[in-house]
Amino acid sequence: xxxxxxxxxxxxxxxxxxxxxxxxxxxxxxxxxxxxxxxxxxxxxxxxxxxxxxxxxxxxxxxxxxxxxxxxxxxxxxxxxxxxxxxxxxxxxxxxxxxxxxxxxxxxxxxxxxxxxxxxxxxxxxxxxxxxxxxxxxxxxxxxxxxxxxxxxxxxxxxxxxxxxxxxxxxxxxxxxxxxxxxxxxxxxxxxxxxxxxxxxxxxxxxxxxxxxxxxxxxxxxxxxxxxxxxxxxxxxxxxxxxxxxxxxxxxxxxxxxxxxxxxxxxxxxxxxxxxxxxxxxxxxxxxxxxxxxxxxxxxxxxxxxxxxxxxxxxxxxxxxxxxxxxxxxxxxxxxxxxxxxxxxxxxxxxxxxxxxxxxxxxxxxxxxxxxxxxxxxxxxxxxxxxxxxxxxxxxxxxxxxxxxxxxxxxxxxxxxxxxxxxxxxxxxxxxxxxxxxxxxxxxxxxxxxxxxxxxxxxxxxxxxxxxxxxxxxxxxxxxxxxxxxxxxxxx
Numbered sequence: 289x290x291x292x293x294x295x296x297x298x299x300x301x302x303x304x305x306x307x308x309x310x311x312x313x314x315x316x317x318x319x320x321x322x323x324x325x326x327x328x329x330x331x332x333x334x335x336x337x338x339x340x341x342x343x344x345x346x347x348x349x350x351x352x353x354x355x356x357x358x359x360x361x362x363x364x365x366x367x368x369x370x371x372x373x374x375x376x377x378x379x380x381x382x383x384x385x386x387x388x389x390x391x392x393x394x395x396x397x398x399x400x401x402x403x404x405x406x407x408x409x410x411x412x413x414x415x416x417x418x419x420x421x422x423x424x425x426x427x428x429x430x431x432x433x434x435x436x437x438x439x440x441x442x443x444x445x446x447x448x449x450x451x452x453x454x455x456x457x458x459x460x461x462x463x464x465x466x467x468x469x470x471x472x473x474x475x476x477x478x479x480x481x482x483x484x485x486x487x488x489x490x491x492x493x494x495x496x497x498x499x500x501x502x503x504x505x506x507x508x509x510x511x512x513x514x515x516x517x518x519x520x521x522x523x524x525x526x527x528x529x530x531x532x533x534x535x536x537x538x539x540x541x542x543x544x545x546x547x548x549x550x551x552x553x554x555x556x557x558x559x560x561x562x563x564x565x566x567x568x569x570x571x572x573x574x575x576x577x578x579x580x581x582x583x584x585x586x587x588x589x590x591x592x593x594x595x596x597x598x599x600x601x602x603x604x605x606x607x608x609x610x611x612x613x614x615x616x617x618x619x620x621x622x623x624x625x626x627x628x629x630x631x632x633x634x635x636x637x638x639x640x641x642x643x644x645x646x647x648x649x650x651x652x653x654x655x656x657x658x659x660x661x662x663x664x665x666x667x668x669x670x671x672x673x674x675x676x677x678x679x680x681x682x683x684x685x686x687x688x689x690x691x692x693x694x695x696x697x698x699x700x701x702x703x704x705x706x707x708x709x710x711x712x713x714x715x716x717x718x719x720x721x722x723x724x725x726x727x728x729x730x731x732x733x734x735x736x737x738x739x740x741x742x743x744x745x746x747x748x749x750x751x752x753x754x755x756x757x758x759x760x761x762x763x764x765x766x767x768x769x770x771x772x773x774x775x776x777x778x779x780x
Contacts, residue, residue, distance in 0.1 A: 371401040391417035395695035408441035445480035557589040593626035609639035630659035653748040660744040664734035
């Protein structure tokens with residue numbers, strides 16, 4: 289961002305005292321929302337983090353096995369070369385996210401070279417290929433078969449962990465924790481144990497067992513692929529426990545770490561937003577520090593809208609209603625699908641209230657209430673999606689069984705013909721599963737946003753209601769749950 293624009297924001301947002309605004313009778317309180325916004329508003333990104341589980345699945349691959357020519361004696365006693373080439377070709381398909389072709393290729397490794405020293409690893413990636421296609425039934429079958437087939441393999445702990453991880457993704461927490469205990473007892477010194485700690489910590493968090501969640505995540509150390517994600521969950525957890533200093537330490541740690549991919553940058557942006565909320569809602573608010581955090585969030589980030597909304601609240605906090613209204617309108621116009629649009633109307637209404645433009649107050653707050661009355665995902669649409677998915681379940685299962693059977697066979701012309709004929713059905717099934725998973729993720733986000741929807745309705749309704757007798761209510765300010773933009777000229 290242009291440094292002159294940053295200075296402008298800092299000067300405009302931060303040079304004013306708060307006294308004039310603090311005389312306004314607004315019902316919303318950022319302090320109140322801190323407990324709610326930091327504790328409950330885990331935002332779409334956190335939902336995404338919590339349900340995407342561990343990030344160790346981002347594989348680092350290098351051809352570490354030497355020459356591509358490896359002498360192999362098949363059961364007939366004939367020496368041939370090739371298993372390593374086939375394995376590398378399969379891994380290339382996997383890394384290029386051609387997961388169905390990768391599953392077939394890794395199946396070829398196992399079928400043609402059952403004694404190959406990487407056959408157990410081929411089984412792992414064959415299962416991972418199906419897992420990435422969201423075909424959990426096929427993936428589980430491969431992992432369970434591999435556990436029996438390769439009892440001495442160094443992949444064994446990973447097989448068990450992947451089964452635990454799929455139970456977690458499917459919401460089967462009891463089954464997942466039973467598998468975790470098995471991993472902890474038998475594979476306590478393996479890397480898979482650390483991955484299992486992360487997933488177990490996520491489960492404890494979602495069950496409200498916060499100290500247990502913190503204990504599990506605290507064991508994940510820098511250098512581990514799950515470290516940033518574990519610290520983020522710890523920060524949210526400490527916030528829910530009203531341990532804000534500890535929460536700040538967790539989020540700050542994330543912002544200070546180097547990142548190597550988009551996923552890590554996204555979690556770092558989310559941590560910056562949470563730090564902004566903490567600074568904004570502290571006993572002694574530091575609006576400058578809060579806005580500086582919001583301004584650092586990348587425009588491509590999943591929490592960009594939340595950071596932008598934070599800047600809107602910052603403008604309002606320092607009695608700059610024109611800037612607040614302008615930026616709120618930008619959110620409404622440019623991010624219409626954001627879950628924060630209702631709150632953008634809310635803060636816009638508050639801005640007009642400061643300007644004593646009461647007709648616009650009425651219009652903005654009425655719109656805030658109308659939008660907040662609409663859940664992101666209705667009960668009816670959720671029921672309809674579940675019924676449609678359940679109706680296809682037998683077809684989904686049978687297609688996975690067929691695909692797995694074909695993956696376990698050598699690619700003869702007959703098998704290749706069957707694979708080709710099955711692909712359109714597989715594509716359709718995969719899209720159905722993916723669409724349903726995306727819908728359910730949206731439903732989870734809707735559930736987590738519910739307390740915020742209720743707060744918006746209450747706050748807007750209170751401001752629109754006639755004056756009431758009783759003690760003076762100190763001013764309150766909603767939470768900054770919004771992202772910054774890179775070019776404020778876009779707001780013109």
